[in-house]
Amino acid sequence: MGFAALTDSYPWDAIAPYAERARRHPQGAVDLSVGTPVDPTPAVVQEALIAAADAPGYPTTHGTADVRETVAGWFARRRGVVGLDPQAVLPTVGSKEAVALLPSLVGAGPGDVVVHPEIAYPTYDVGARLAGATPLATDEVAQWESRSDVKLVWLNSPANPHGAVRSVEELAKVVAAARRVGAVVVSDECYAELAWEDPYRTGGVPSLLDPRVSGGSHEGLLVAYSLSKQSNLAGYRAAFLAGDPALVADLVRLRRHMGMIVPAPVQAAMVAALSDDAHVSAQRERYGARRRILVEGVTAAGLVIDHSEAGLYLWVRPEGPAQDCWHTVADLADLGILVGPGAFYGPAGSGHVRMALTATDERVAQAAARLQGA
Ligand SMILES: Cc1ncc(COP(=O)(O)O)c(C=O)c1O
Known part of the structure; x- marks a missing residue:
C-alpha cells in the first residue's frame, strides 16, 4: 500500500457485506468488530466537561x-x-x-x-x-x-x-x-x-x-x-x-x-x-465479566484464543489447520456475530479474527449463547 492507496480505500469498508449477513440473524447482529466503548461516560467526567x-x-x-x-x-x-x-x-x-x-x-x-x-x-x-x-x-x-x-x-x-x-x-x-x-x-x-x-x-x-x-x-x-x-x-x-x-x-x-x-x-x-481511579476499576470489572462469558462461548464453539492476556479483544482462530480469517468472519456472520478479520493487522494476522469486548452485557450474552449452540 503506497500513499495513494491511503486516500482511496479504508480497510473497514470491506466488512460491510458481512455486517449485512450478520444483521439477517433473527435476534439481530452482535457487533464485536470494533473497539468503540458502549458504556456511559462517567458522571464525574461529564460534570467536569460541563x-x-x-x-x-x-x-x-x-x-x-x-x-x-x-x-x-x-x-x-x-x-x-x-x-x-x-x-x-x-x-x-x-x-x-x-x-x-x-x-x-x-x-x-x-x-x-x-x-x-x-x-x-x-x-x-x-x-x-x-x-x-x-x-x-x-x-x-x-x-x-x-x-x-x-x-x-x-x-x-x-x-x-x-x-x-x-x-x-x-x-x-x-x-x-x-x-x-x-x-x-x-x-x-x-x-x-x-x-x-x-x-x-x-x-x-x-x-x-x-x-x-x-x-x-x-x-x-x-x-x-x-x-x-x-x-x-x-x-x-x-x-x-x-x-x-x-x-x-x-x-x-x-x-x-x-x-x-x-x-x-x-x-x-x-x-x-x-x-x-474508581470508574476505571468499575469499567475493568465490566469488561472482565464480558470477557469471561465470551471466552466460555468461544471455547465451547471449538475456537482457540491466543495471547489476549490484556486489552479489549480476544484473538481467535479455529482449532486445527490454519483457516483464512475471512472464512471465520463469514462463519461467525452466519451466527449473527460480526468480528474483525486479522488480515487488517498485517499478513501474519490472517489466520485470526479479533473479537472486541465492547458490546453491552446483553449482546455479549447473545454472542456467547449463539457460540455455545454452534
Ligand atoms: C493501539 C491503539 N492505539 C491508538 C488507538 C486510538 O485511540 P484514540 O484515538 O481513541 O485515543 C487505538 C484505538 O482503538 C488503539 O487500539
Whole structure:
C-alpha cells in the first residue's frame, strides 16, 4: 500500500457485506468488530466537561498545568513512573492523530525507517507512509539493530489486536537497541489498565517510562496514552504523549503551528478522569465479566484464543489447520456475530479474527449463547 492507496480505500469498508449477513440473524447482529466503548461516560467526567463549557479563548496547546500535573500524578500512582516532569506531557486529540502524525513530527521522511509491530494497529504503517518514510513490520530487534536509518520504533503493549504484553526485559532490550542506533521509541499503552492475566493483572503492565526499562532517563522515549477505553471517553478525543522533555518541547512547538489543540472543556474532563481511579476499576470489572462469558462461548464453539492476556479483544482462530480469517468472519456472520478479520493487522494476522469486548452485557450474552449452540 503506497500513499495513494491511503486516500482511496479504508480497510473497514470491506466488512460491510458481512455486517449485512450478520444483521439477517433473527435476534439481530452482535457487533464485536470494533473497539468503540458502549458504556456511559462517567458522571464525574461529564460534570467536569460541563463546568468548563464557557471557553471563549484559545486553549493552550501544551495543556493546562492541571492536565500536565495530573498526568504526572497518574504515572506515579498507576504506572510505577515516579518523577515524570509535567513539562514533558502533551495532550493530544485522541491518540490516533498522534500515532499518524508522530513520524512526520519527529522528522522521519524518505530514506528513514519506522519500525512497528508485525501484527499491528494499522495507523503505525499509515503514519510512516504519510511521512514518506518506510514502515518495517517486525517484532525482532535483530531485524533493525544494525541499521543506521531507523528513526522511530513503535511498541504497543498491551497490543491491539492480540493482547500480548511486553515484559520489562523485552521493553528494555528495545530501548537499548534504539539508543544505539539513535532512534526514538514510542510505546502506545492505551490498554494498560485492562490486564486480565498475571503477572500483569496484579503487578500492572510495565510502561516504557518505568525506570527498570528506561534506566532512569526518558531521553528518546515517549508513551502515547488514551482515555478513550479506560474512561469511555472516545467521543471526547482525550489522550496524551509523555516522556522526553526535549522531544515534547519540539512537539509542542510544531503542534502550535498546526493548531493541534485539545479543546479546553476536554482538558478539564481529562483532569477529572485521570484523578478518579474508581470508574476505571468499575469499567475493568465490566469488561472482565464480558470477557469471561465470551471466552466460555468461544471455547465451547471449538475456537482457540491466543495471547489476549490484556486489552479489549480476544484473538481467535479455529482449532486445527490454519483457516483464512475471512472464512471465520463469514462463519461467525452466519451466527449473527460480526468480528474483525486479522488480515487488517498485517499478513501474519490472517489466520485470526479479533473479537472486541465492547458490546453491552446483553449482546455479549447473545454472542456467547449463539457460540455455545454452534
Ligand atoms: C493501539 C491503539 N492505539 C491508538 C488507538 C486510538 O485511540 P484514540 O484515538 O481513541 O485515543 C487505538 C484505538 O482503538 C488503539 O487500539
